[in-house]
Amino acid sequence: MPELPEVEVVTRSLKKTVKNRKIIKIIVNNRNLRFKLQKNFKQILKNKIVKDIKRKSKYIIFDFGNHFYTILHLGMSGTLHIPSKKKVTNLSFYNNPNMPKKHNHVIIFFDKINLVYNDPRRFGYFKVIKNKHDFDNYFTRIGPEALDKEFNLKYLKNKIKYRKKNIKNFLLDQKIVSGIGNIYANEILYKSQISPMRSVGKLSSTELYKIIKFSRTTLKEAIKFGGSSIKDFKSVSGGGGNFQTKFNVYNRENQRCTKSKCKGIIKKSYISNRSTFICNLCQI
DNA sequence: CCGTTAACCTGAGAGC
DNA sequence: TGCTCTCAGGTTAACG
Numbered sequence: 001m002p003e004l005p006e007v008e009v010v011t012r013s014l015k016k017t018v019k020n021r022k023i024i025k026i027i028v029n030n031r032n033l034r035f036k037l038q039k040n041f042k043q044i045l046k047n048k049i050v051k052d053i054k055r056k057s058k059y060i061i062f063d064f065g066n067h068f069y070t071i072l073h074l075g076m077s078g079t080l081h082i083p084s085k086k087k088v089t090n091l092s093f094y095n096n097p098n099m100p101k102k103h104n105h106v107i108i109f110f111d112k113i114n115l116v117y118n119d120p121r122r123f124g125y126f127k128v129i130k131n132k133h134d135f136d137n138y139f140t141r142i143g144p145e146a147l148d149k150e151f152n153l154k155y156l157k158n159k160i161k162y163r164k165k166n167i168k169n170f171l172l173d174q175k176i177v178s179g180i181g182n183i184y185a186n187e188i189l190y191k192s193q194i195s196p197m198r199s200v201g202k203l204s205s206t207e208l209y210k211i212i213k214f215s216r217t218t219l220k221e222a223i224k225f226g227g228s229s230i231k232d233f234k235s236v237s238g239g240g241g242n243f244q245t246k247f248n249v250y251n252r253e254n255q256r257c258t259k260s261k262c263k264g265i266i267k268k269s270y271i272s273n274r275s276t277f278i279c280n281l282c283q284i
Numbered sequence: 285c286c287g288t289t290a291a292c293c294t295g296a297g298a299g300c
Numbered sequence: 301t302g303c304t305c306t307c308a309g310g311t312t313a314a315c316g
Contacts, residue, residue, distance in 0.1 A: 004310060034292075058310080062301080076310055077294080103294085119291045123310060165287065174311080181309055230309065231296085250309095272288065275307085 002074045004057060004146065006241065009054040010080055013236035014115075017082055021110040022049045030105040034075060034125040037106070044128060045070065045108075057145040058176035067132040077225035078205050080236050082092045084256025115236075145179040146215040156208050160200040167203065167211070168196035168271050180215060183228055183250045186277050188214045190249045196276050221246070230261030249277035257282060 002010070023045050031037040038044075045064075060080075062070040072078075106126070107116040117124075129135045144150035159176055170176055171185040179217040180188065189196050192210040194203070203211075222228060222243040229240030230251065244251070248258045249266050257264035257279040264281035 183309055
């Protein structure tokens with residue numbers, strides 16, 4: 001489900017809702033997430049106070065102070081929500097309305113507020129980290145995120161050397177640049193007017209610069225619109241984002257290119273089993 | 285080292 | 301109505 005903008009939106013709402021709150025208790029209904037939840041997960045987090053909430057690419061970080069953290073990755077279908085007594089918030093694409101609590105795997109009880117982790121496909125996971133070394137080490141596996149200054153022309157030029165990978169898979173490779181997923185890779189390449197099939201080694205500096213620029217602007221704009229809600233993305237309070245109304249190519253198969261004067265039709269294909277949308281006339 | 289594929293999961297929607 | 305099949309916003313082990 002979530003790429004950088006959606007995770008950012010969730011992180012911002014967590015800052016407003018659970019920051020500085022104390023965990024009273026935790027209920028674990030299903031430990032079998034992508035990685036099995038450690039046995040003492042409940043005990044180890046009990047009575048901890050959330051000092052801060054941070055985000056690193058697609059990871060949400062609960063910072064408890066003293067280099068004690070819990071990292072959460074939402075996978076494809078993970079959502080966090082705070083149930084309200086007034087309205088039903090858990091009605092995502094994947095949830096059977098008759099059994100809305102079926103995939104509520106972890107419930108964190110704060111004073112006054114409960115935070116529910118729901119994840120039908122269970123590709124998401126929590127990881128508890130207890131020291132600075134492990135924390136820093138955890139993120140060495142991923143490259144700079146697309147909004148970082150480190151993700152610049154010099155960095156990119158160095159990374160593409162001697163490589164034949166196509167630009168779409170390159171943008172999706174979190175070791176190269178982190179935070180971009182399938183929706184935004186499609187949108188960024190459309191705005192850059194570059195075909196997703198192009199080999200990275202053959203891209204010009206101008207083209208690389210466009211990719212960097214549009215990565216930043218596209219992700220930032222998506223954040224401004226509250227992320228993209230295709231099927232089940234919801235913010236913590238239950239509202240969806242609106243960036244899907246801004247899509248130029250994603251999910252727009254057989255529709256007209258959004259650029260005025262362009263007669264192109266958006267075509268769908270697959271690259272490494274991921275759906276890929278392009279305007280044949282705009283993207284070369 | 286590099287690039288690609290399969291696998292991990294559940295459920296909605298399409299087609300028959 | 302119901303069955304089967306495909307697809308979904310992510311990651312990564314395993315393979316050639």
